[in-house]
Amino acid sequence: MDSLSKLDEVKTTRWAGGREPWSIEYGKIMMWFFLVSDAFTFSSFLIYYGAQKFAQPTWIDADKIFQSIPGIADHGQPLVFVGIMTFILIMSSVTMVLAVEAGHRNAKKEVVKWMVWTILGGIAFVGCQALEWTHLHHLGFWFGQNPATGLTDPAAISAALQPYFTNDISYTAALQFSNLFFTITGFHGFHVTVGIILNIIILCMVLNNTFEKRGSYLMIEKVGLYWHFVDLVWVFVFTFFYLI
Amino acid sequence: MAHHDHTLDSHDAHAHGEGMGVKRIWQVFGILLAITAVEFLVALGFVHHWNIVEKGAALYAFYIVLTLIKAYYIVAFFMHLKFEKKSFIISCSVVFIFIIYFIVLMLIEGGYLLDHFQQHPVYPNK
Numbered sequence: 001m002d003s004l005s006k007l008d009e010v011k012t013t014r015w016a017g018g019r020e021p022w023s024i025e026y027g028k029i030m031m032w033f034f035l036v037s038d039a040f041t042f043s044s045f046l047i048y049y050g051a052q053k054f055a056q057p058t059w060i061d062a063d064k065i066f067q068s069i070p071g072i073a074d075h076g077q078p079l080v081f082v083g084i085m086t087f088i089l090i091m092s093s094v095t096m097v098l099a100v101e102a103g104h105r106n107a108k109k110e111v112v113k114w115m116v117w118t119i120l121g122g123i124a125f126v127g128c129q130a131l132e133w134t135h136l137h138h139l140g141f142w143f144g145q146n147p148a149t150g151l152t153d154p155a156a157i158s159a160a161l162q163p164y165f166t167n168d169i170s171y172t173a174a175l176q177f178s179n180l181f182f183t184i185t186g187f188h189g190f191h192v193t194v195g196i197i198l199n200i201i202i203l204c205m206v207l208n209n210t211f212e213k214r215g216s217y218l219m220i221e222k223v224g225l226y227w228h229f230v231d232l233v234w235v236f237v238f239t240f241f242y243l244i
Numbered sequence: 245m246a247h248h249d250h251t252l253d254s255h256d257a258h259a260h261g262e263g264m265g266v267k268r269i270w271q272v273f274g275i276l277l278a279i280t281a282v283e284f285l286v287a288l289g290f291v292h293h294w295n296i297v298e299k300g301a302a303l304y305a306f307y308i309v310l311t312l313i314k315a316y317y318i319v320a321f322f323m324h325l326k327f328e329k330k331s332f333i334i335s336c337s338v339v340f341i342f343i344i345y346f347i348v349l350m351l352i353e354g355g356y357l358l359d360h361f362q363q364h365p366v367y368p369n370k
Contacts, residue, residue, distance in 0.1 A: 054354025
């Protein structure tokens with residue numbers, strides 16, 4: 001009898017069921033798990049970039065390919081423009097976390113203010129990336145294409161690619177760089193674009209008092225997680241494409 | 245039920261509020277900005293303009309360490325992971341062991357391809 005009644009007893013320890021072991025709302029857990037899987041995708045891209053760099057006898061010099069500031073300088077200024085982009089994205093991450101913080105205090109007006117700044121930051125970043133892409137496209141880089149595409153004479157290929165290499169010149173290395181740059185920054189830019197759309201939807205919901213009625217601004221936190229993740233990915237893209 | 249959820253959420257919000265106040269947010273921002281500034285100082289100044297530091301494995305390791313520190317601050321503070329339950333932190337982070345393994349695997353593979361399958365023309369840079 002005693003042992004049977006023990007079976008029916010509701011256990012109260014953390015992992016015995018009947019309570020939330022993590023004390024996190026379901027949607028937020030799922031956002032985290034999605035981001036972990038997304039991190040795998042980006043990792044695979046960047047690891048492949050690294051593997052290519054290891055497999056090629058020579059590689060493009062980042063200082064020579066990224067050295068323009070659109071509208072100001074055509075060349076000779078490496079890292080400046082991407083520095084501005086990095087600053088914009090970190091800044092928009094800060095305004096996002098400020099929106100989350102305001103949400104915890106149920107301060108609707110502040111949430112709206114910080115969400116608007118976050119969206120503007122995101123749009124500015126995507127705009128900068130569009131300028132960067134346009135510039136590289138003008139130089140002759142694109143998916144499956146580099147400035148020497150279509151040339152057959154080794155001297156001509158070498159001359160077309162010479163401005164972008166410090167060490168030996170390789171058509172294949174330039175092509176792999178081009179493919180991976182557009183694929184990885186493109187996939188990241190796609191994420192930023194999706195983030196902007198999500199932020200706009202959430203901003204509309206805030207203005208519509210949806211969260212006010214719900215009694216919690218938790219949704220801001222979930223979208224915020226996604227937005228910070230986009231910033232996180234950029235930190236790695238910046239290091240591996242522009243610094244190294 | 246709805247009422248129960250509400251109290252749970254506001255309790256949750258309270259717990260998070262303790263973790264990340266406005267002051268803390270700007271502190272973390274300051275750290276991220278400072279690390280990025282160091283990266284630029286080294287890359288633009290030491291390497292590009294003054295030629296004090298040579299590009300190479302040591303410099304790249306330095307950049308990667310700074311990158312990982314930045315990643316830690318973003319994930320731990322901006323994404324609040326530091327303030328979640330320990331079991332959740334482990335759930336989200338332990339899988340990256342596979343990524344470390346994948347990095348080692350692919351870089352070794354890349355090095356092998358360079359030594360054994362290199363058949364694309366390489367032109368000297370005069």
